[in-house]
Amino acid sequence: MEPAVQVSELVKRYPGRPTNAVDGISFTVARGEVFGLLGPNGAGKTTTIGVLTTRVLPTSGTASVAGVDVAADPVTARSRLSVVPQRPNLDRALTARQNLVFHAAYHGIGRADRNRRADALLEQLGLADRGNDKVDNYSGGLAQRLLIARALMHAPQVIFLDEPSTGLDPQARLFVWDRVRELRDGGVTVVLTTHDMDEAAALTDRVGIVDHGRLLALDTPAALTRSLPGSATLDVDVEPAAGDTDDDVLTALSALPAAERVEPVADAGGLRARIYLSGDAAALVGPVADTLTARRARLSGVRIGEPSLEDVFLSLTGRELR
Numbered sequence: 001m002e003p004a005v006q007v008s009e010l011v012k013r014y015p016g017r018p019t020n021a022v023d024g025i026s027f028t029v030a031r032g033e034v035f036g037l038l039g040p041n042g043a044g045k046t047t048t049i050g051v052l053t054t055r056v057l058p059t060s061g062t063a064s065v066a067g068v069d070v071a072a073d074p075v076t077a078r079s080r081l082s083v084v085p086q087r088p089n090l091d092r093a094l095t096a097r098q099n100l101v102f103h104a105a106y107h108g109i110g111r112a113d114r115n116r117r118a119d120a121l122l123e124q125l126g127l128a129d130r131g132n133d134k135v136d137n138y139s140g141g142l143a144q145r146l147l148i149a150r151a152l153m154h155a156p157q158v159i160f161l162d163e164p165s166t167g168l169d170p171q172a173r174l175f176v177w178d179r180v181r182e183l184r185d186g187g188v189t190v191v192l193t194t195h196d197m198d199e200a201a202a203l204t205d206r207v208g209i210v211d212h213g214r215l216l217a218l219d220t221p222a223a224l225t226r227s228l229p230g231s232a233t234l235d236v237d238v239e240p241a242a243g244d245t246d247d248d249v250l251t252a253l254s255a256l257p258a259a260e261r262v263e264p265v266a267d268a269g270g271l272r273a274r275i276y277l278s279g280d281a282a283a284l285v286g287p288v289a290d291t292l293t294a295r296r297a298r299l300s301g302v303r304i305g306e307p308s309l310e311d312v313f314l315s316l317t318g319r320e321l322r
């Protein structure tokens with residue numbers, strides 16, 4: 001089946017700029033997928049979305065959405081896609097409902113149909129009792145919901161969300177996440193940008209890590225974190241048996257085949273050994289317990305530290321995500 005989004009060797013250089021904002025990015029998004037672009041501010045995420053949604057002309061390379069080349073046929077492309085922009089661009093003088101209905105009229109949807117869809121989407125986004133309020137009275141969280149409702153009015157095949165939960169409180173953020181999952185379950189392809197690794201890990205099927213206009217890695221969040229050698233950790237609190245020293249215990253733990261490195265954690269109030277490994281830290285709990293039992297040491301605490309997408313970004317760039 002044809003992919004929902006196809007980007008090939010995409011380059012964008014803004015006039016007068018010394019470097020490319022997007023510097024040769026290629027990826028495809030399958031139909032029904034939630035795909036994320038994760039990167040710090042200025043990485044080129046918004047520009048990539050801008051090209052895909054026909055708002056930015058590429059310098060070179062190609063991009064297509066739902067089978068339509070966005071540069072060659074922007075009008076058809078726009079009928080098949082929607083965008084929820086980073087900054088709300090609602091008409092604040094109109095009511096929520098009017099914003100929806102006018103958007104649908106622009107897309108050529110008939111009167112009965114657009115009224116019906118507006119009602120259904122206001123309901124779906126939890127705005128049914130606020131539909132006749134002026135958008136001027138909306139909070140940031142409500143405006144974001146209305147932007148999503150508006151984006152769905154012309155039943156797009158692909159929806160682009162640029163930083164969908166930036167600036168939202170935790171509750172509003174979870175609401176948006178649930179709506180994104182609903183969209184995916186309804187067969188809509190979702191492409192979102194974020195600089196929040198938790199959002200990328202929680203929502204996306206696959207995530208591309210971007211920095212300085214380049215795609216540095218692309219895979220499922222789980223595969224990206226698994227790919228990081230020695231970044232999972234298992235902390236164990238140990239009371240050595242009489243006559244056994246801390247060093248004896250650390251040496252014994254270092255001998256475990258899965259342990260890549262073992263270090264004592266300072267200021268733990270006793271012996272805490274941090275075991276670095278690749279892969280699943282939980283699988284090492286049993287062998288650690290066996291090793292300690294054999295030395296008649298007491299295991300008094302266990303803590304698993306999973307690597308995050310932040311760690312992946314750090315290992316790829318040497319910098320923090322933000």
Ligand SMILES: Nc1ncnc2c1ncn2[C@@H]1O[C@H](COP(=O)(O)OP(=O)(O)OP(=O)(O)O)[C@@H](O)[C@H]1O
Nearest residue numbers: 014015017021039040041042043044045046047048
């Ligand atoms: N209209 C423009 N004219 C000139 N330069 C631009 C324009 N828009 C973006 N840039 C520059 O292009 C680079 C990429 O910006 P872009 O907005 O695509 O990044 P981003 O990853 O989406 O970051 P943010 O989350 O801040 O939007 C930045 O250096 C930015 O300053």
